[in-house]
Amino acid sequence: MSRDDFLWVEKYRPKTIDDCILPKSTKNTFKEFLKSGQIPNMLLYGTAGIGKTTVATALCEELGCSYIKINGSDEGRQLDTVRNKIKNFASTVSLYDDAKHKVVIIDEADNTTSDVQLALRASIEEFHGNCRFIFTCNYKQKILQPIHSRCTVVDFAIKGNDKKLLASKFFNRLRTILEAENVQYDEKVLPQVIIKFFPDWRRTLNEVQSYSAGGVIDSGILASLNEVNLNKLTEALKNKQFKSTQKWVVSNLDNEPTQIFRSIYNNLYNLFQEESIPSAVLIIDEYSYKSAFVADQEINLLAALTKIMMECKFK
Numbered sequence: 381m382s383r384d385d386f387l388w389v390e391k392y393r394p395k396t397i398d399d400c401i402l403p404k405s406t407k408n409t410f411k412e413f414l415k416s417g418q419i420p421n422m423l424l425y426g427t428a429g430i431g432k433t434t435v436a437t438a439l440c441e442e443l444g445c446s447y448i449k450i451n452g453s454d455e456g457r458q459l460d461t462v463r464n465k466i467k468n469f470a471s472t473v474s475l476y477d478d479a480k481h482k483v484v485i486i487d488e489a490d491n492t493t494s495d496v497q498l499a500l501r502a503s504i505e506e507f508h509g510n511c512r513f514i515f516t517c518n519y520k521q522k523i524l525q526p527i528h529s530r531c532t533v534v535d536f537a538i539k540g541n542d543k544k545l546l547a548s549k550f551f552n553r554l555r556t557i558l559e560a561e562n563v564q565y566d567e568k569v570l571p572q573v574i575i576k577f578f579p580d581w582r583r584t585l586n587e588v589q590s591y592s593a594g595g596v597i598d599s600g601i602l603a604s605l606n607e608v609n610l611n612k613l614t615e616a617l618k619n620k621q622f623k624s625t626q627k628w629v630v631s632n633l634d635n636e637p638t639q640i641f642r643s644i645y646n647n648l649y650n651l652f653q654e655e656s657i658p659s660a661v662l663i664i665d666e667y668s669y670k671s672a673f674v675a676d677q678e679i680n681l682l683a684a685l686t687k688i689m690m691e692c693k694f695k
Contacts, residue, residue, distance in 0.1 A: 388585050388586075429580035466484055505530075565597035
C-alpha cells in the first residue's frame with residue numbers, strides 16, 4: 381500500500397475545484413481561471429489545512445499543466461536547490477503538448493528565507509513566458525512585497541455565514557469517507573470534532589483517521605483530543621530544534637495555552653533532570669500568567685518553550 385493510499389488526506393484529496401470545500405466567492409475566483417484556461421502568478425494565504433495546496437494542484441490537474449512542488453520548509457530554504465530545480469523544470473519540454481504553461485508551486489512559502497524569495501522574484505520575471513508561480517502561506521506578511529506585487533493575492537479566510545455552511549459540507553464529506561473506510565461513527569460526535577479544529581480540514585481528517593484504528597468513532601475521541609501530546613515537542617526541545625518546536629506550536633494552537641502549560645507541569649519529572657525542574661516551574665508560571673493578556677498566544681507559547689529549550693536540561 382502506498383503512502384497516498386494509506387493517508388486519508390491524500391487518498392481523498394479533492395481533484396477538482398468543484399470538489400474543494402471553499403466559500404462561494406473564493407471558489408468562483410478559481411473557476412474563472414479554469415474558464416479562461418490560464419493560471420496567473422498567485423499568492424494563496426490562510427490558516428493551516430484550509431485547502432490552499434489542494435486548490436493549487438487541482439487547478440494544474442484540471443488545466444493539464446505540468447507542475448512541480450517545492451516545500452518551503454525543506455528545500456525552499458536552500459538557494460541553489462531552488463534555482464536549479466526551477467531552471468531545470470522551466471527549460472524542459474512539457475509533458476502535455478497542449479499545456480499553455482508550466483506551474484511551480486512553492487508550498488509553505490512563508491518558511492523560505494529572504495534570499496530564496498528574492499531568487500523566486502527573479503525567476504518569475506525570467507520564466508514568465510512559459511512558467512507561472514503559485515505561493516501558499518499561512519502568514520502573507522512573511523512574503524516579500526515584490527512577490528505580492530507580481531501575484532494575484534487570494535485570501536482563504538472563512539467569514540460570517542460561510543463558516544456554518546462549510547462545516548456542514550465537511551461533515552457530509554467526513555461521513556462519506558468513514559463509510560467508504562467501513563468505520564462506524566456516532567453522528568453526534570463528528571460535529572464536535574469538526575468544531576474543535578475548524579477550519580483545519582487536514583488536521584480534522586488526520587485525527588479522525590488516527591482514532592478510527594479501533595474501527596469506530598465514538599465519544600472517546602473527544603477525550604483523546606483534549607490530551608496534549610508532548611512526545612514530538614519533547615524531542616524538539618531536547619535536541620534544540622527551534623523550527624520543529626515552532627511547527628508543534630502552530631499545530632497545537634487549537635489547545636488552550638493553559639492546558640499545554642498544565643500538561644508540561646504534570647510531566648515535570650518525566651521530562652526534566654531534577655536540577656532543572658525549579659527553572660521549568662518558574663518559566664511555566666511566568667508565561668501562564670502572560671497568556672491571560674498577551675496579543676498573540678502563538679508568540680507567547682513559543683517564547684516560553686524556547687526559554688525552556690535553552691535553560692532546562694532534559695532526561
